[in-house]
Amino acid sequence: MRYRFSRAVLAAGVAFLATVPAHATDLEVTHWWTSGGEAAAVAEFAKAFDATGNKWVDGAIAGSGDTARPVMISRITGGDPMGATQFNHGRQAEELVQEGLMRDFTELAAKENWTGLINPPTLLQNCTLDGKIYCVPVNIHSWQWIWLSNKAFADAGVPVPKNWDEFVAAGPALEKAGKIPLAMGKQAWQQSGALNVLMAAIVGPETFLKVYKDKSADVAGGPEIAKVFKAADDARKLAAKSNVQNWNEATAMVIGGQAGGQIMGDWAQGEFQVAGQVAGKDYTCLPGLGLNAVIATGGDAFYFPKLDDPEKSKAQEALASVLMSKEAQVAFNLKKGSLPVRGDVDLTTANDCMKKGLEILAAGKTMQWTDELISPDTTQQMNDLMSEFFSTPSLTAEAAQARFAEIIGAAD
Structure with missing residues (x-):
């Protein structure tokens, strides 16, 4: 469902804010970064913010963004706002901004020249509504990867695949060796994410955008997308015995050599790093599934609810500035596995997989992703469909493609 806010709720929120006691520079920051790699990364932001004399009060919410976002939204609309909160930049916080609940950082952005620093420009555009900037993008996270266990393929006696087609072909050998070919958590966002990664890889960005940007039901129900659903059928067969729930549990299966691979965003890199694995030696990464090396310029951003507390408001500005600083951008993204939003930082210490992403970004092979193109309501319908399909x-x-075309035809 979409998040609609009544005027009564908003009025109650304003009344509550007026009674909240000030805690000077303590600032609660909510997010859903709770895996090992994610926790290591977010600790870099907290350390940098604390160095300003303020205090990062960690408000991590266990689970995925699908679990955390309703909690965050409920707090903001219910009069119990945090100091800052993570969303994926795009349309997730659109209605909160429209209802006047989020701070405008246009002045700070101009002062610090965010327009000149942030690359690609679409990252800041995704934070902009009616010409005003309402969030701070902190990374570029791309979904379009498959992560492969070199050990699993060695145990199965087959070469590490170079693309999705070779991966599917290696499935029987992996199963014979006692491996699960494709590790996948049983959460709807992972399953719909896999479909979208397959779509970008198999039919390319142009057709992907005809579906999600133009909302073409004809294309969604046509022969090109039929190839994608055939690949999704292969994926669910390969993942049939993957009995884990969370994405990082699936990543752990690849790290341990119990599974051949995982379709997951570049945030999986953080888990490999925490486990001490080396890209190119212990694991292999294939951007665009080895078929179509493009990355989406989605990612994470921080939004700042309006607070009736001058000290906390100053702390919000300090945090926004820290998030965009060179030092914090490098420290955070090296551990997160994502790419920095600043185009002027030194990432010579990046691992092989991150360098692949940087090369794709430098070549301009980027595309918009679903967070930017469809509403939370449409996303939920997609998640429900793919959860049913995989189970x-x-x-x-x-039949699944026909239902998918109906969703796209009615999408907003």
Whole structure:
């Protein structure tokens, strides 16, 4: 469902804010970064903010963004706002901004020249509504990767695949060796994410945008997307015995050599790093599934609810500035596995997989992603469909595609 806010709720929120006692420079920051790699990364932001004399009060919410976002939104609309909160930049906080609940950082952005620093420009555009800037993008996270266990393929006696087609072909050998070919958590966002990664890889950005940007039901129901649903059917067969829930549990299967690979965003790199694994030696990464080396310029951003507390408001500005600083950008993104939003930072210490992403970004092979193109309501419908598809073998690829085309035709 979409998040609609009544005037009564907003009025209650304003009344509550007036009674909140000030805690000077303590600033609660909510996010859903709770895996090992994520926790190591967010600690870099906290350390940099604390160095300003303020205090980062960590408000991590266990689970995925799908779990955390309703909690965050409920707090903001219910009169219990945090100092700052993570969202994916795009449309997730659109209605909160429209209702006047979020701070405008246009002045700070102009003072610090964010327009000149942030690359690509779409990152800042995704924080902009009616010409005003309402969030601070902190990374470029791309979904379009498959992570492969070199050990699993060595145990199976087959070469590490160079693309998705070779990966599918290696499935029987992996199963014979006692491996799960494709590790995948049983959460809807992971399953719909896999479909979208397959779409970008198999039919390319142009067709992807015809579906999600132009909302073409004809394309969504056509022969090109039929290839994508055929690949999704292959993926669910390869993942049939993957009995984990969370994405990082699936990543751990790849790290341990119990699974051949995982379709997951570049945030998986943080887990490999925490485990002491080396890109190119212990694991292999294929951007665009080895078929179409493009990355989406989605990612994470921080939004700042309006607070009726001058000290906390100053702390919000200090945090926004820290998030955009060179030092924090490098420290955070090296541990997160994502790319920095600043185009002027030194990443010579990046690992092989991050360097692949940087090369793709430098070549301009980027695309918009679903967070930017469809509403939370449409996203939820997609998640529900793909959850059913991956858990119901009797739901054919053809029937699922027909329902997918209906969702796209009605999308906003």
